[in-house]
Amino acid sequence: MLTDCFRVTTHTLTPDIYIELRNKVAFKPYAYEDVVIALRHTLFSIVIFDGDKPVAIGRVVxxxxxxxxxxxxxxxxxxxxxSLGKMIMNEIDGYIDMVGCDGAYIALMATPGTEGFYEHLGFIQRPNDGLGAGMVKFLHK
Structure with a gap:
């Protein structure tokens, strides 16, 4: 659905919006109470709306x-x-530029197939000659 005018809001990400949009792309679901705590500790968040419908999110921790x-x-x-991904990243870059110190470390884990998008925004893939592989560990209870 093409829409010419989106509304961008910051610090408005709610657990319901977070869960709804993550479910639409089949990301790992989290319990509502865990999402509440996670969002409480978020440094910056963005929600893009088409009318009253949330259509894109991003956050920084x-x-x-x-x-x-x-x-x-x-x-x-x-x-x-x-171009909603670019809108999100521009807002995030603006926030980090405002509060981050010189040489601040900005990281993300790209969903497979999105690496090129992030490279166009200045991110570099690891491993490379100067940096080892990025690593991740998941807690299983």
Whole structure:
């Protein structure tokens, strides 16, 4: 669905919006109460609306000065390929530029197939000659 005018809001990400959009792209579901706590500790969030419908989200976690981790950049499949990802990343970059120190570390884990998008925004893939592989570990209870 093509729409010319989207409304961009910051610090308005709710658990319901978070869960709804992550479900639309089949990301791992989390319990509602866990989402509430996670969002409470979010440094920055963005929600893009088409009218009253949330169609894209993104958030930043970290220490607010040296380390920033971009998380949950999610676009409703019906709204992909409309530059919403770029809108999200521009807002996130503006936030980090405002609060981050010189040399701040900005990281993310790209969903398979989106690496080129993030490379166009200045991110580099690992491993490379100067950096080892990025690594991740999941807690299983």
């Amino acid at each position: 970290g220490d607010g000065r040296i380390v920033f981790f971009i998380k949950d950049v999610v676009i409703d499949p019906d709204y992909q390929r409309q």
